[in-house]
Amino acid sequence: MSVLVFIDQADGNIKKSSFEAASYGAKVAENLNVSAEGIVLGAVKDDLAALGKYGLKKIYTVKNESLNNFDDQVFTQVIAEAAKKSDSKVIVFSNNFNGKAIAPRLSVKLKAGLVSGATALPQTSNGFVVKKSVFSGKAFANVSIKTEIKIISLNANAYKIVEREGTAEVEDLNVEIPAAKVKIKEVNKVSGEIPLAEAELVVSGGRGLKGPENWNIVTDLAKALGAATSCSRPVSDSDWRPHHEHVGQTGLTIAPNLYFAIGISGAIQHLAGVNRSKTIVVINKDPEAPFFKAADYGIVGDAFEVVPKITEAVKKLKGIS
Amino acid sequence: MKILVCISKTPDTTAKIAFTDNNTKFQETGVQFILNPYDEWYALVRAIELKEADPSTVLHLINVGGADNDPIIRKALALGGDEAIRVNSDSRDDFYIASQIVEVAKQNNYDLILTGKETIDYNGSSIGGMIAELLDLPFISLATKFSLQGNTATVEREIEGGEEVDEASLPLVVSCQKGMAEQRIPNMRGIMGARTKPLKVLEPVQADTFTEISSFELPPAKAGVKLVPADQPEELVRLLHEEAKVI
Numbered sequence: 001m002s003v004l005v006f007i008d009q010a011d012g013n014i015k016k017s018s019f020e021a022a023s024y025g026a027k028v029a030e031n032l033n034v035s036a037e038g039i040v041l042g043a044v045k046d047d048l049a050a051l052g053k054y055g056l057k058k059i060y061t062v063k064n065e066s067l068n069n070f071d072d073q074v075f076t077q078v079i080a081e082a083a084k085k086s087d088s089k090v091i092v093f094s095n096n097f098n099g100k101a102i103a104p105r106l107s108v109k110l111k112a113g114l115v116s117g118a119t120a121l122p123q124t125s126n127g128f129v130v131k132k133s134v135f136s137g138k139a140f141a142n143v144s145i146k147t148e149i150k151i152i153s154l155n156a157n158a159y160k161i162v163e164r165e166g167t168a169e170v171e172d173l174n175v176e177i178p179a180a181k182v183k184i185k186e187v188n189k190v191s192g193e194i195p196l197a198e199a200e201l202v203v204s205g206g207r208g209l210k211g212p213e214n215w216n217i218v219t220d221l222a223k224a225l226g227a228a229t230s231c232s233r234p235v236s237d238s239d240w241r242p243h244h245e246h247v248g249q250t251g252l253t254i255a256p257n258l259y260f261a262i263g264i265s266g267a268i269q270h271l272a273g274v275n276r277s278k279t280i281v282v283i284n285k286d287p288e289a290p291f292f293k294a295a296d297y298g299i300v301g302d303a304f305e306v307v308p309k310i311t312e313a314v315k316k317l318k319g320i321s
Numbered sequence: 322m323k324i325l326v327c328i329s330k331t332p333d334t335t336a337k338i339a340f341t342d343n344n345t346k347f348q349e350t351g352v353q354f355i356l357n358p359y360d361e362w363y364a365l366v367r368a369i370e371l372k373e374a375d376p377s378t379v380l381h382l383i384n385v386g387g388a389d390n391d392p393i394i395r396k397a398l399a400l401g402g403d404e405a406i407r408v409n410s411d412s413r414d415d416f417y418i419a420s421q422i423v424e425v426a427k428q429n430n431y432d433l434i435l436t437g438k439e440t441i442d443y444n445g446s447s448i449g450g451m452i453a454e455l456l457d458l459p460f461i462s463l464a465t466k467f468s469l470q471g472n473t474a475t476v477e478r479e480i481e482g483g484e485e486v487d488e489a490s491l492p493l494v495v496s497c498q499k500g501m502a503e504q505r506i507p508n509m510r511g512i513m514g515a516r517t518k519p520l521k522v523l524e525p526v527q528a529d530t531f532t533e534i535s536s537f538e539l540p541p542a543k544a545g546v547k548l549v550p551a552d553q554p555e556e557l558v559r560l561l562h563e564e565a566k567v568i
Contacts, residue, residue: 076454096481100447102450104449113531134444146532250441276540296543296565
């Protein structure tokens with residue numbers, strides 16, 4: 001019996017969220033007293049045996065070239081085969097773009113109940129109950145999975161990566177790969193940017209910045225911190241920043257370690273998307289801005305004066321001149 | 322062409338979230354309900370645009386819910402669509418809901434099934450994928466653009482740090498998000514017309530439920546903000562480094 005973790009990759013690099021999923025899966029396996037295993041599809045540059053350091057004992061891999069391109073229908077079929085082979089009782093995904101496409105399909109295929117957006121380890125003392133984020137971050141639900149096989153997709157930054165000594169056994173799986181019905185024509189990635197969904201540090205700007213020409217104060221701070229950038233809905237609606245940077249109830253929900261809100265008043269819809277961040281810093285010239293009530297640290301002041309000084313202080317701390 | 326759009330009822334984005342019955346039920350009193358924004362702004366409006374481009378398109382809306390969902394279904398019909406189907410069930414289980422939609426889909430052979438990327442209440446993000454698997458159809462999730470040339474759909478999908486352009490033949494299931502279309506306001510003609518459009522109510526078919534919500538919790542309240550004077554930005558950076566330990 002096993003807990004099987006789907007190890008997600010892009011361009012041959014394992015995603016950070018998969019190290020979180022592996023660490024989480026290893027702990028679930030330990031609690032259930034079963035083996036923690038992983039499945040990797042497509043060619044990966046990293047040493048798969050090294051995934052043992054996140055607690056995985058065995059890695060199944062299917063190196064078929066067609067799996068270098070993501071297709072949820074094909075991936076579901078291959079993962080289902082691996083789950084049978086590994087006699088998986090729990091299957092763990094990252095609740096990321098690919099996880100959201102595969103996990104529901106696999107739930108149907110294996111008749112396995114799915115909890116997506118999990119934020120904690122399952123409680124197994126009475127049934128199998130998984131805590132998940134609901135109402136777009138405004139609350140949590142404890143969801144009981146009633147099926148024999150369970151699927152959990154874990155929110156980004158919800159479980160800390162745990163490293164230890166260990167090497168995983170790597171086994172090539174020989175499974176039939178069906179033809180993909182979806183053809184990938186192009187992939188357009190902004191190079192050098194930190195993907196927002198996985199970022200540990202995020203600097204975000206709102207309408208208070210008055211226009212896209214002032215965004216350098218946000219990007220300069222982000223660069224000094226090594227942070228991703230995001231924005232509020234009015235900013236993305238006005239096309240000051242690209243749509244994929246919009247965080248909030250109708251945009252992306254994020255939970256970084258540090259969320260830096262500059263010139264964002266903190267409407268309830270915006271807070272819903274960011275309030276699971278571990279530390280929130282708010283810079284706003286309006287002391288009545290509702291965001292201060294949800295913040296850990298704040299400065300009441302003019303962002304155009306304050307933020308460049310913060311950037312300088314960060315550079316000094318990090319020894320960047 | 323036949324399109325099915327899945328629509329859901331959710332609390333308004335500004336609704337105060339509270340629970341009753343020993344934290345097992347969502348407090349609905351005083352809460353205004355709306356069409357789930359992802360279903361309305363992106364899936365439904367994009368489907369309406371496709372119908373405007375090809376008026377022979379048949380556009381159906383489906384909702385799984387109780388009779389109290391009818392007002393939001395009428396609102397959706399006021400935006401567009403030929404008829405709506407409501408499967409009369411209060412179930413919250415994704416597999417059960419997907420099974421009900423699939424039962425209707427099987428009888429109508431839709432070329433395209435659109436959903437929002439998730440509902441803003443239970444955030445499951447799973448109905449689209451489940452429908453696709455149950456019907457053995459391709460599924461493109463988190464789509465930001467959709468166009469059609471004959472039987473071939475070109476869909477842009479969000480991925481980490483960028484976008485991917487996919488191509489697939491109909492029939493197809495797509496989950497929609499920002500970028501797909503722009504929010505619309507129903508006009509008077511639409512609102513009047515919606516009253517006479519068919520809203521069929523079907524009883525649910527037998528289906529399994531895989532999950533059950535046992536209780537809800539609210540996140541712990543923040544301890545309160547620590548304000549740093551505007552002329553001491555170094556102090557903020559020191560606190561983030563030494564106290565919060567996040568940089």
